[in-house]
Amino acid sequence: MLIRGESINFDIQKMKLLIKNATIYEKNKPLLTDILVEEGVISKIEQNINLKANKIKVDKIIDATGLTALPGMIDLHVHCREPGATHKEDFLTASHAAVAGGITTFFDMPNNSPTTSTIAALEEKRLLAKKAVVNYGFNFGLVKITENIVSNDVTADKKQNNKSDRKSKNDPKKSNTSKDKRSADKQATKQSKLKIDEQYNLEEAKESQKFKCVRAVKVYLGQTTGNLMIDDLKVLEHLFLTTKIVMLHIEDDKLEEVLELFSNYCKKNAASKTALYICHVNSKKMVELIKRYKKQKHLEDKLFCEVTPHHLFLNNEDAKMLGRLAYVKPLILTKDDQKALWRALEDGTIDVIATDHAPHTLEEKNNPDITKVPAGMPGLETALPLLLNAVHEGQLAIGDVIRLYSTSPAKIFGLKKKGRLKEGNDADIVLAQQKLRKRIINDNLLTKCKWNAFSNRELFGVPVYTLVNGNLVYEYDKFTDKKTLHDIKGKEVE
Numbered sequence: 365m366l367i368r369g370e371s372i373n374f375d376i377q378k379m380k381l382l383i384k385n386a387t388i389y390e391k392n393k394p395l396l397t398d399i400l401v402e403e404g405v406i407s408k409i410e411q412n413i414n415l416k417a418n419k420i421k422v423d424k425i426i427d428a429t430g431l432t433a434l435p436g437m438i439d440l441h442v443h444c445r446e447p448g449a450t451h452k453e454d455f456l457t458a459s460h461a462a463v464a465g466g467i468t469t470f471f472d473m474p475n476n477s478p479t480t481s482t483i484a485a486l487e488e489k490r491l492l493a494k495k496a497v498v499n500y501g502f503n504f505g506l507v508k509i510t511e512n513i514v515s516n517d518v519t520a521d522k523k524q525n526n527k528s529d530r531k532s533k534n535d536p537k538k539s540n541t542s543k544d545k546r547s548a549d550k551q552a553t554k555q556s557k558l559k560i561d562e563q564y565n566l567e568e569a570k571e572s573q574k575f576k577c578v579r580a581v582k583v584y585l586g587q588t589t590g591n592l593m594i595d596d597l598k599v600l601e602h603l604f605l606t607t608k609i610v611m612l613h614i615e616d617d618k619l620e621e622v623l624e625l626f627s628n629y630c631k632k633n634a635a636s637k638t639a640l641y642i643c644h645v646n647s648k649k650m651v652e653l654i655k656r657y658k659k660q661k662h663l664e665d666k667l668f669c670e671v672t673p674h675h676l677f678l679n680n681e682d683a684k685m686l687g688r689l690a691y692v693k694p695l696i697l698t699k700d701d702q703k704a705l706w707r708a709l710e711d712g713t714i715d716v717i718a719t720d721h722a723p724h725t726l727e728e729k730n731n732p733d734i735t736k737v738p739a740g741m742p743g744l745e746t747a748l749p750l751l752l753n754a755v756h757e758g759q760l761a762i763g764d765v766i767r768l769y770s771t772s773p774a775k776i777f778g779l780k781k782k783g784r785l786k787e788g789n790d791a792d793i794v795l796a797q798q799k800l801r802k803r804i805i806n807d808n809l810l811t812k813c814k815w816n817a818f819s820n821r822e823l824f825g826v827p828v829y830t831l832v833n834g835n836l837v838y839e840y841d842k843f844t845d846k847k848t849l850h851d852i853k854g855k856e857v858e
Contacts, residue, residue, distance in 0.1 A: 379424075380401065380403075381400075382426070383398060383428050383795070434762075437469075437769045439747070440641075441721075444458040446489075454812065458721065458723075458744065461742070466794035466796060467498060468499060479592055480504060483572065498837075501577045502578050505592050560599055563596075569603065577856045580607070582612075582643075597625060600625055609639045610640050610641065613643050614642065615650075616653070619642070641668045641670070645708070645714060646701065648704035651707075671705050678690065679697065680698050689741065692720075716768060716773050722741060722742070723741075743816075746823075747769070749804075751768075752796060791834035793830075
């Protein structure tokens, strides 16, 4: 059940809130404490905060007895589908799903229609995102820009050939075959002679780095939703020169070549602060390659990678049962690959957990024509419950969840006041009931697409309250299963 909260009249920048008797974790050790929130910031963390003695008046007190306080989760890999596919999701519904999943900040991906590959498209998306109830940022897209140039030249050549065709009717000795070949060769020559910066939107990508809300440029070296596929690795050498973080959608057939390219770049440019971030690692081979390159000293704090919950918690046997719902890119692989991912979490090879929340409608996923089934699945609401359930089962420590899904994402993306429960940090806080067991039910989900690959699983660990910038945005009533959303907007990251 979803209840829309009533309008809140107080100034959200001046809200004061006290969280009583919460359990926080320091080095995986529980500590019972109070948390005072003032003007969107954690102002005090200590036991038994005395409001009267400190002459503090608060707008709300939350009794967090039995609840675990966590820093808000930060998801670096989300597809909000706006603009271009709002029948699947939009910034508002994605943010509702996010707060229900304990996520207080997310970064949207660029494979929209139109793609977020121009400054104009970025500006449009910034306006659309203002409806979100979480904090938000963007990853810019690298695209090939020569297709339009070449297609215009092809049209011109066709017109010229048509004129030649009419002339050739009066002269049977003339053949169109040679003209067609010359036309094709002409286009290929034009394409090859164009400089790299004429083939790709490198200037716009460089310009995007001036926006604080843009933290990375996404490069697609593998198939994805949308038309952003890049086939020339040379462009990466140019991108490394101007980009803070290069995010890669890549599979293991090209990974070693790219890692070697980045390694050589870092050797030659020791002062460079550019980082390479590998998205959705899915295989034992990828893990082994990344682990090997991470041992190179010149790549220290420059090479990062993420794993998704669906690659962690599903394998090809699960995918077979789920059918087309489990079709994602990169694919969900074997138990052996799945075990390698868990080992990589334990040994620190994997830095981040991110959902790759990629919603499609059930109608689209169940298309009778298998060649038209889109890749991707939703995940914002279930990532943290899956991880908390893994804590319950002894697969992870609570400190691992905090590090992988909050602290490390904040550090890598330069979110200085996020990722830790600390005095002076932004009051992005999740209060979760670790001992509460709930079943995932599609109809209760807040994502617009209303389905999840983990539907009907029972998990220990439920976000009960979510605060964004010190404002209570989401509440869950475990007795009535009621979810209440307060329409207080998040902020663009700075």
